[in-house]
Amino acid sequence: MSRVAVAVAAPVEEPRVRSSSLWRDGVRRLRRNKLAVAGGIVIALLCVVAIFADFLAPLPYTKSNFGRLNEAPSRDFPLGTDLLGRDLLSRMIYGARVSMLVGLGAQVIVVLIGVPIGALSGYIGGRTDMFLTRFIDVMYAFPRLLFVILLMSMLGAGLTNIFIAIGLTGWVGIARQTRAQVLAIKEKEFIDGARALGAGFRRLLMRHILPNALTPIVVAVTFGIPEAIFTEAALSFIGVGINPPTPSWGQMVGEGQQYIRSYWHLCVFPSIAIAVTMLSFTFFGDGVRDALDPKLK
Amino acid sequence: MRVPRISDSQMELLATRLAAIGVGRRDFLRVAAGLATMGAAGFNARPVSGAPKLAPGEKLAREQHLRFGGGSWYEQDPSSHDFNKDLYCSGTPQLWAGLMKFNVNFEAVPYVAEKVTPNKDGSVWTFAIRKDSKWSDGSPCTARDFEYSWKRQLDPASAAPYASFLYDIKNGEAFNKKQLTDAREVGVRAKDDWTLEVTLEGPRGYFPVLSAYLAALPGHKGSIEKHGDKWTEAANIVSNGPFVLDTWEHNKVIVLRKNKHFFGAKDITLEKVTIPIIPIASGVLPYENNEIDLTRLAPADLKRLQSDPKTAKEVFRFPYPGTWYLLPQVTKPPFDNLKVRKAVAHAIDRENIVKVSQGFAVPAHAMIPPGFPGALDDKKTRDLQRFDPKLAMSMLKGTPFEGGKNWPKISLTMRDEALGSKQLAEAVQAVLLENLNMKTELEVLEQRVFRERLWKQDLQFVWIRWFMDYPDPHNEYFDTFYGKKTTGKRQAWVNDAFDKELEAGRDTSDPKKRLVHYAKAEEIMQNDVGYVPVAWVVRYATAKPTVRGIEKNRQGEVVVDGNIYTDMLMHIYMVDKA
Numbered sequence: 099m100s101r102v103a104v105a106v107a108a109p110v111e112e113p114r115v116r117s118s119s120l121w122r123d124g125v126r127r128l129r130r131n132k133l134a135v136a137g138g139i140v141i142a143l144l145c146v147v148a149i150f151a152d153f154l155a156p157l158p159y160t161k162s163n164f165g166r167l168n169e170a171p172s173r174d175f176p177l178g179t180d181l182l183g184r185d186l187l188s189r190m191i192y193g194a195r196v197s198m199l200v201g202l203g204a205q206v207i208v209v210l211i212g213v214p215i216g217a218l219s220g221y222i223g224g225r226t227d228m229f230l231t232r233f234i235d236v237m238y239a240f241p242r243l244l245f246v247i248l249l250m251s252m253l254g255a256g257l258t259n260i261f262i263a264i265g266l267t268g269w270v271g272i273a274r275q276t277r278a279q280v281l282a283i284k285e286k287e288f289i290d291g292a293r294a295l296g297a298g299f300r301r302l303l304m305r306h307i308l309p310n311a312l313t314p315i316v317v318a319v320t321f322g323i324p325e326a327i328f329t330e331a332a333l334s335f336i337g338v339g340i341n342p343p344t345p346s347w348g349q350m351v352g353e354g355q356q357y358i359r360s361y362w363h364l365c366v367f368p369s370i371a372i373a374v375t376m377l378s379f380t381f382f383g384d385g386v387r388d389a390l391d392p393k394l395k
Numbered sequence: 396m397r398v399p400r401i402s403d404s405q406m407e408l409l410a411t412r413l414a415a416i417g418v419g420r421r422d423f424l425r426v427a428a429g430l431a432t433m434g435a436a437g438f439n440a441r442p443v444s445g446a447p448k449l450a451p452g453e454k455l456a457r458e459q460h461l462r463f464g465g466g467s468w469y470e471q472d473p474s475s476h477d478f479n480k481d482l483y484c485s486g487t488p489q490l491w492a493g494l495m496k497f498n499v500n501f502e503a504v505p506y507v508a509e510k511v512t513p514n515k516d517g518s519v520w521t522f523a524i525r526k527d528s529k530w531s532d533g534s535p536c537t538a539r540d541f542e543y544s545w546k547r548q549l550d551p552a553s554a555a556p557y558a559s560f561l562y563d564i565k566n567g568e569a570f571n572k573k574q575l576t577d578a579r580e581v582g583v584r585a586k587d588d589w590t591l592e593v594t595l596e597g598p599r600g601y602f603p604v605l606s607a608y609l610a611a612l613p614g615h616k617g618s619i620e621k622h623g624d625k626w627t628e629a630a631n632i633v634s635n636g637p638f639v640l641d642t643w644e645h646n647k648v649i650v651l652r653k654n655k656h657f658f659g660a661k662d663i664t665l666e667k668v669t670i671p672i673i674p675i676a677s678g679v680l681p682y683e684n685n686e687i688d689l690t691r692l693a694p695a696d697l698k699r700l701q702s703d704p705k706t707a708k709e710v711f712r713f714p715y716p717g718t719w720y721l722l723p724q725v726t727k728p729p730f731d732n733l734k735v736r737k738a739v740a741h742a743i744d745r746e747n748i749v750k751v752s753q754g755f756a757v758p759a760h761a762m763i764p765p766g767f768p769g770a771l772d773d774k775k776t777r778d779l780q781r782f783d784p785k786l787a788m789s790m791l792k793g794t795p796f797e798g799g800k801n802w803p804k805i806s807l808t809m810r811d812e813a814l815g816s817k818q819l820a821e822a823v824q825a826v827l828l829e830n831l832n833m834k835t836e837l838e839v840l841e842q843r844v845f846r847e848r849l850w851k852q853d854l855q856f857v858w859i860r861w862f863m864d865y866p867d868p869h870n871e872y873f874d875t876f877y878g879k880k881t882t883g884k885r886q887a888w889v890n891d892a893f894d895k896e897l898e899a900g901r902d903t904s905d906p907k908k909r910l911v912h913y914a915k916a917e918e919i920m921q922n923d924v925g926y927v928p929v930a931w932v933v934r935y936a937t938a939k940p941t942v943r944g945i946e947k948n949r950q951g952e953v954v955v956d957g958n959i960y961t962d963m964l965m966h967i968y969m970v971d972k973a
Contacts, residue, residue, distance in 0.1 A: 161825075181818050182818065182821055183750075183751075254838065255839070337839055341836045341837050341839075342824065353817075356678070359680070359696070
């Protein structure tokens with residue numbers, strides 16, 4: 099809401115008009131990409147499931163039925179029951195909430211860390227840039243998943259800590275992209291113009307440079323979300339992710355895979371959920387990238 | 396033969412000995428089980444192994460070849476087979492024969508020694524060695540070999556990590572710590588080829604038990620000197636046990652063959668043993684593919700094997716006495732409130748909880764599992780924590796949590812381990828939520844971190860187990876819950892009346908009266924809810940019908956190799972399929 103209000107209040111500026119038409123073009127192109135649309139629909143559905151889990155799940159995710167353990171899919175339990183006699187479908191629905199929360203929550207942290215560092219590094223340049231870039235390089239050199247596991251074992255399992263761990267390790271890519279964009283844009287003539295008109299450091303960065311650097315950031319975020327979801331799944335799979343009884347797809351696969359020969363449904367359904375989610379985000383992300391690429395008109 | 400009495404001070408010493416080698420007193424004290432019965436069993440030689448007792452219509456298989464492993468047996472490549480240097484090398488103990496060994500009842504019995512004689516106070520022990528004791532190269536294995544081996548373990552130059560195991564030997568500690576350089580002053584001496592005299596630091600009635608443990612196995616001087624650290628590779632090794640190392644392909648397979656020079660060779664039927672090194676995660680698959688004949692089972696596979704008529708008969712239970720229980724930390728809210736602890740005790744729906752264990756647990760109402768000395772099965776004990784959700788909820792009356800409201804954040808903590816522990820913990824969470832509306836979060840900690848925090852009594856609510864080390868209530872109560880324990884104490888809960896019963900139990904010699912003290916202790920502990928018993932451990936293994944001769948203990952339970960009893964292979968024989 100507020101953004102719209104600002105847009106109306108602000109004097110019409112050349113770059114803003116261009117960027118908004120870029121977005122409109124983008125949406126148009128995205129619509130034409132069938133795979134991306136399909137991905138988008140699945141993602142939208144997942145969001146709905148995550149938000150309305152309380153209404154959609156037939157049973158609470160903690161409800162154990164000790165008389166009906168490890169049952170195969172049936173009319174009572176469409177996806178069967180788990181090792182504790184809990185409805186697998188309900189747990190998967192709540193699992194979607196965890197996955198979406200992690201995917202979006204971690205990206206918020208990633209953007210909050212990565213964009214300012216990248217922007218400052220690119221804009222200020224000189225020694226600051228040198229220092230920050232080397233720092234980014236060092237961070238980049240760590241194997242991501244190992245670093246996350248290390249952080250998790252230090253912080254302890256839990257949803258908040260997953261945000262933190264993924265956020266702290268995931269920002270480097272975005273920082274690099276932002277820096278590259280800022281470096282390119284700050285040499286543009288309209289920046290010189292703005293500066294000549296007396297725009298300060300903050301105004302230049304926030305109003306002129308960053309909005310123009312937004313495209314690659316958006317693309318990076320679309321690809322970052324599935325990566326975060328997958329990282330959470332991997333962490334929960336090895337047992338350092340979400341604490342039980344909160345369900346997580348990765349955890350369900352991790353526990354179920356030992357039982358695959360006795361109770362196949364325990365790990366097959368959550369695996370499918372992870373795979374479909376990953377695929378949807380990837381298609382959607384590809385679509386967004388192509389749609390926002392100004393070279394592809 | 397009379398065995399010197401083992402005094403409490405000796406037992407304490409034994410405990411320090413163990414703490415020092417990092418075995419933890421539990422692991423080793425398991426062997427002390429034999430102490431009580433040692434006198435009765437006697438120290439005289441006996442047949443090494445019985446001949447196969449074939450059932451009618453059964454025929455010995457032409458190829459006496461056993462393939463075993465899996466289910467946490469040999470899941471990793473051993474670092475060596477050199478038990479003489481490192482008792483945790485995780486090699487194959489059947490390559491070796493010690494002076495004594497543990498029989499199927501966990502009692503120390505003579506092995507390479509044919510007679511063991513203490514002096515009057517038990518400070519000097521003389522082992523008469525069997526004259527037919529040989530190395531696998533045919534040369535005699537004498538008292539001198541054992542003198543060499545034990546001194547090798549004590550020699551600081553060997554850098555044996557658990558040398559303190561032998562510190563009971565006179566000057567052993569001084570020699571190991573370089574306070575003394577002359578190995579001749581160490582109290583182990585071969586008087587002649589067939590007599591080993593061991594002089595100890597003082598009276599040590601338990602010494603025969605020590606000499607039956609893995610750490611007292613010998614090493615072969617010639618091979619050690621020739622090959623150094625590589626002396627237990629298949630090409631280099633010379634051993635003295637029932638089997639020899641035929642092949643050892645690292646990370647892949649160990650192949651044993653019968654040692655024809657072993658003194659008991661004529662009683663051993665098995666000719667060849669193949670031990671594939673397979674990760675625990677592969678479960679029972681290799682067994683079902685007929686790649687192994689005998690394996691231990693994980694919960695994931697038990698039900699399936701039991702429900703398949705083809706394999707149901709092959710599955711058997713083996714003793715692994717242990718108790719799963721909850722520790723509400725009495726120093727942390729809400730468990731500082733006795734009413735809350737009582738509510739928890741009565742809210743645990745044990746019958747239902749064990750259902751999730753896939754058969755690896757049965758409901759428990761006390762520390763000691765049924766069939767062991769001190770086990771309680773009376774109504775009074777059962778009533779102490781009888782499952783009764785209404786009673787549980789009513790316990791909360793008058794507390795801030797009345798009606799199951801206002802619970803603070805509660806973390807239930809457990810260690811990362813297999814065999815269904817996590818499912819049980821989750822079931823505990825489920826029943827607490829159901830019956831007390833108590834929300835808990837399950838925190839699974841890595842082994843080392845868990846122990847550190849446990850011993851700091853830093854955890855709010857703990858899901859934990861105790862595996863019995865030796866069948867005496869002292870192990871189940873004193874080693875776990877004694878309030879004046881200084882190391883490895885799991886809970887902040889202390890109760891003087893409880894401690895007094897334990898002390899009385901320890902200091903009483905009449906076995907019946909002792910048990911009365913322990914029963915009283917259990918009652919005090921449950922009334923004060925120092926712990927909440929939940930389930931007793933059960934374990935399973937499976938063997939093809941062609942595998943015969945696995946020993947049974949006095950209780951009639953089938954026993955397979957563990958870290959104490961390692962005598963299984965020499966009793967096994969293979970028969971043809973009927």
